[in-house]
Amino acid sequence: MDQQQHFDDWLKKRRQRKAELTVEKLYEGILNHEIPMLSSAITMIESTLDSDRVKSEALIKRCLPHTGQSIRIGITGVPGVGKSTFIECFGQLLVNAGRKVAILAIDPSSGTSGGSILGDKTRMEQLSQMKHVFIRPSAAGDTLGGVARKTRESIFLCEAAGFDTVLVETVGVGQSETLVHSMVDFFLLLMLSGAGDELQGIKRGIMEMADALVITKADGDNIKKANLARREYQNAMHLFPPKKNGWTPKALTCSSMANTNMELIWEAITSFENQTKINGHFFSDRKEQDKYWLRETLNEHILRSFYANEELLHQLRQLDNAVIEGKETSFSAAEKLYTLYIQQLSNGNI
Amino acid sequence: MDQQQHFDDWLKKRRQRKAELTVEKLYEGILNHEIPMLSSAITMIESTLDSDRVKSEALIKRCLPHTGQSIRIGITGVPGVGKSTFIECFGQLLVNAGRKVAILAIDPSSGTSGGSILGDKTRMEQLSQMKHVFIRPSAAGDTLGGVARKTRESIFLCEAAGFDTVLVETVGVGQSETLVHSMVDFFLLLMLSGAGDELQGIKRGIMEMADALVITKADGDNIKKANLARREYQNAMHLFPPKKNGWTPKALTCSSMANTNMELIWEAITSFENQTKINGHFFSDRKEQDKYWLRETLNEHILRSFYANEELLHQLRQLDNAVIEGKETSFSAAEKLYTLYIQQLSNGNI
Numbered sequence: 001m002d003q004q005q006h007f008d009d010w011l012k013k014r015r016q017r018k019a020e021l022t023v024e025k026l027y028e029g030i031l032n033h034e035i036p037m038l039s040s041a042i043t044m045i046e047s048t049l050d051s052d053r054v055k056s057e058a059l060i061k062r063c064l065p066h067t068g069q070s071i072r073i074g075i076t077g078v079p080g081v082g083k084s085t086f087i088e089c090f091g092q093l094l095v096n097a098g099r100k101v102a103i104l105a106i107d108p109s110s111g112t113s114g115g116s117i118l119g120d121k122t123r124m125e126q127l128s129q130m131k132h133v134f135i136r137p138s139a140a141g142d143t144l145g146g147v148a149r150k151t152r153e154s155i156f157l158c159e160a161a162g163f164d165t166v167l168v169e170t171v172g173v174g175q176s177e178t179l180v181h182s183m184v185d186f187f188l189l190l191m192l193s194g195a196g197d198e199l200q201g202i203k204r205g206i207m208e209m210a211d212a213l214v215i216t217k218a219d220g221d222n223i224k225k226a227n228l229a230r231r232e233y234q235n236a237m238h239l240f241p242p243k244k245n246g247w248t249p250k251a252l253t254c255s256s257m258a259n260t261n262m263e264l265i266w267e268a269i270t271s272f273e274n275q276t277k278i279n280g281h282f283f284s285d286r287k288e289q290d291k292y293w294l295r296e297t298l299n300e301h302i303l304r305s306f307y308a309n310e311e312l313l314h315q316l317r318q319l320d321n322a323v324i325e326g327k328e329t330s331f332s333a334a335e336k337l338y339t340l341y342i343q344q345l346s347n348g349n350i
Numbered sequence: 351m352d353q354q355q356h357f358d359d360w361l362k363k364r365r366q367r368k369a370e371l372t373v374e375k376l377y378e379g380i381l382n383h384e385i386p387m388l389s390s391a392i393t394m395i396e397s398t399l400d401s402d403r404v405k406s407e408a409l410i411k412r413c414l415p416h417t418g419q420s421i422r423i424g425i426t427g428v429p430g431v432g433k434s435t436f437i438e439c440f441g442q443l444l445v446n447a448g449r450k451v452a453i454l455a456i457d458p459s460s461g462t463s464g465g466s467i468l469g470d471k472t473r474m475e476q477l478s479q480m481k482h483v484f485i486r487p488s489a490a491g492d493t494l495g496g497v498a499r500k501t502r503e504s505i506f507l508c509e510a511a512g513f514d515t516v517l518v519e520t521v522g523v524g525q526s527e528t529l530v531h532s533m534v535d536f537f538l539l540l541m542l543s544g545a546g547d548e549l550q551g552i553k554r555g556i557m558e559m560a561d562a563l564v565i566t567k568a569d570g571d572n573i574k575k576a577n578l579a580r581r582e583y584q585n586a587m588h589l590f591p592p593k594k595n596g597w598t599p600k601a602l603t604c605s606s607m608a609n610t611n612m613e614l615i616w617e618a619i620t621s622f623e624n625q626t627k628i629n630g631h632f633f634s635d636r637k638e639q640d641k642y643w644l645r646e647t648l649n650e651h652i653l654r655s656f657y658a659n660e661e662l663l664h665q666l667r668q669l670d671n672a673v674i675e676g677k678e679t680s681f682s683a684a685e686k687l688y689t690l691y692i693q694q695l696s697n698g699n700i
Contacts, residue, residue: 057681064679078429144494290673290680297684298666302656302691303649316648323640329414330640331407334647341652345695 023058030063033162035134042136042154050308060153063160068286070102070159071273072166074180076206077190082216083169084124085256086190091127091167093262099165100132102158106151106170106180107138134163148179149296155183181209182292185282186269189213193222193229207233208240211249212268218253218260226253245281247272305350306341315340373408380413383512385484392486392504400658410503413510418636420452420509421623422516424530426556427540432566433519434474435606436540441477441517443612449515450482452508456501456520456530457488484513498529499646505533531559532642535632536619539563543572543579557583558590561599562618568603568610576603595631597622655700656691665690 021040029037045056077083087103094101103124128135136154138147155166168184170176181187189210207213213233218226234251243249250268254261276282306312319333328336344350371390379387395406427433437453444451453474478485486504488497505516518534520526531537539560557563563583568576584601593599600618604611626632656662669683678686694700 061681064681284674287674287676291670294666294669294673294680294683294687297680298656298687299653301684301688302653305688305692306648306652316644319644320641323644324634324637326637330644330647331411331414333644334651337644337648338651338655342655342695342700345692345700346698348696350692350695 023055023062026059027062030157030161031066035161038134038157038161039136041157045150045153045157056153060156063156066160067156068159070155070164070166071186071269072155072168072184073269074177074184074187075167075169075190076171076177076180076188077216078192079171081190081192082256083190086214086216086254087167087169088124088127089256089259090262090265091124091133092130093266094165095127095130095132097266100163101165101167102134102136102155102161102163103127103167103169104136104151104154104158105138106144106148106168106176134158134161144176144179145296146300148176148183149293149300152183152293177206177209182289185276185285186211186272188265188269190216191229191233192216193218193226207237210237211243211247211272212265213237213249213251214265215251215253217255217257219255219258223253229253245276245285246279247275247281305345306337309341309344309350311349312337312341312344373405373412376409377412380507380511381416385511388484388507388511389486391507395500395503395507406503410506413506416510417506418509420505420514420516421536421619422505422518422534423619424527424534424537425517425519425540426521426527426530426538427566428542429521431540431542432606433540436564436566436604437517437519438474438477439606439609440612440615441474441483442480443616444515445477445480445482447616450513451515451517452484452486452505452511452513453517453519454486454501454504454508455488456494456498456518456526484508484511494526494529495646496650498526498533499643499650502533502643527556527559532639535626535635536561536622538615538619540566541579541583542566543568543576557587560587561593561597561622562615563587563599563601564615565601565603567605567607569605569608573603579603595626595635596629597625597631655695656687659691659694659700661699662687662691662694 021037021044026037026041026044030041041056041059044052044059047053047056075083075087091101091103124135127133138151151168155168158166166184168180170180177187187209189206189212191213193215215226215229215233230251230253237249237251240249252261252264252268254265273282276285316337319328319337322328323330323333371387371394376387376391376394380391391406391409394402394409397403397406425433425437441451441453474485477483488501501518505518508516516534518530520530527537537559539556539562541563543565565576565579565583580601580603587599587601590599602611602614602618604615623632626635666687669678669687672678673680673683
């Protein structure tokens with residue numbers, strides 16, 4: 001068998017396998033806690049093919065009644081704070097405590113560099129080999145919002161597949177942690193001690209979102225400095241307006257190297273869960289998040305009504321050329337396309 | 351006159367002043383290089399009021415023929431790299447060389463913290479007091495994309511107001527520098543020497559966008575380390591695929607404290623401008639950017655057709671409540687709203 005034949009066969013088998021993955025099969029596989037099925041389902045969610053999109057929506061709809069039972073934890077921090085080693089260490093504590101842990105990521109840089117966080121599983125060498133652990137790198141995507149929406153849908157699938165603890169990692173600068181915050185129950189901010197005042201401007205908005213702030217690398221000569229920073233942050237957090245859910249954010253220290261204080265962090269999270277489940281905010285906060293995602297999903301639907309229309313896409317390409325040739329500005333071209341869109345819609349062509 | 355009366359009068363005058371700012375007056379003011387008029391116009395662009403939006407679009411349309419003659423420079427770098435002090439120093443060089451310098455910012459954290467870069471003008475103490483300098487902090491906004499679009503429109507207004515050099519600052523992690531890259535001619539990446547390997551994952555995608563990479567804080571004991579880093583980066587950049595516009599990215603060092611090498615950076619930028627204007631890429635790259643912004647502007651138009659419709663907004667609020675009460679999921683609610691949207695459109699109600 002020559003090489004071409006070999007490749008054709010492989011491609012054929014691959015397509016066959018994919019075609020056999022009906023919504024029904026994926027659904028049953030996920031409910032049976034089959035990890036390969038969960039992986040295939042998330043790949044399908046991340047696909048931009050129209051056929052995959054329709055199947056994805058059907059699958060999520062079927063899975064929804066089996067979701068919601070996990071605690072969803074967002075983990076953020078600037079590059080270099082040690083997110084991967086923290087998750088490696090904290091994740092093992094969770095697994096040893098009998099939890100089933102899924103780890104996802106939202107990567108703001110994936111648009112350009114193709115994903116840089118969680119991409120290298122070897123950074124979580126021990127955790128990635130444990131049972132009851134599922135690690136999934138960040139989806140690539142055109143927009144950060146699109147990537148985030150798919151991550152949220154992946155959370156649902158992980159829950160349907162029996163995971164009771166979902167960690168969502170992101171890099172702690174910019175828009176991505178706002179998005180993570182909109183899909184998790186508990187928001188954990190990792191920080192370095194003595195990283196300097198220059199970082200303060202960035203951190204302020206994020207600090208207000210945090211349910212716990214953890215100073216990492218509190219080991220060796222660093223312990224004293226970390227404790228000092230912890231006290232300062234604890235004081236600073238008292239200055240923020242109290243959270244509606246009644247939770248007082250905690251400032252803690254930990255060391256992934258020395259494996260210290262991991263259980264204190266988990267205690268904070270479970271105590272948060274108990275407290276907000278009793279006062280009702282745990283589920284009402286989730287419903288507030290649903291309101292946000294209702295808008296995101298709606299916007300996606302509306303924009304697709306343009307970009308799935310062949311005639312409009314044809315006009316878009318024509319106007320692209322007009323812009324390149326200097327005959328139209330981006331503003332005038334957008335106006336013309338919008339007018340055409342409304343026409344197509346009112347003619348019932350969409 | 352009692353306090354209430356005083357306040358009412360003030361409010362009345364303020365509204366009057368605003369009403370007097372017709373598109374015609376703003377346009378003339380901008381073309382006459384009147385900075386207060388430029389400021390008012392940018393405030394109008396940033397406004398979310400429907401009436402302001404209509405006026406903004408008309409104003410930009412009128413100003414467009416007077417735009418395009420500046421060199422647009424994006425400046426990015428991680429927090430702590432010294433962006434503000436660099437701009438303070440580099441901006442003065444430009445002004446002393448007879449350039450008129452406008453400084454804008456795109457701030458990915460402004461959604462939550464209300465803007466943290468360029469917010470504190472005192473950080474550019476000397477520059478901000480110079481003639482022919484216009485400093486404008488980042489607009490707040492719901493989405494990073496929306497903020498970026500308004501920044502791009504502000505560039506046009508600054509150009510119409512006679513500024514021949516526009517610096518656009520952003521924080522160098524995440525999505526925001528992709529957006530800056532989509533609106534500038536020259537992309538300047540500031541970096542620290544010895545910031546450690548942890549940052550590499552983040553920088554890779556951004557480094558590929560850079561037209562020049564400048565190691566900051568190259569002074570005192572730091573000079574040797576900075577030069578070493580400069581050589582390493584220069585070598586690394588040769589590994590990237592060559593740029594379509596024929597430009598070979600430069601690696602440089604500088605010190606804002608010692609005010610060294612600023613003219614080398616400016617030389618690199620002018621040499622880039624000359625070279626790409628001769629080979630035609632300067633303007634063809636701008637047209638490629640126009641294509642990108644055509645889509646952004648179009649999406650904004652399309653989504654507005656939903657959110658400006660009273661009936662649809664009423665239904666959205668109803669379905670918000672249904673989501674809160676657990677009667678709908680965000681997915682089913684979005685589907686219903688989309689169906690209503692298409693109905694409204696085909697009935698000619700939009």
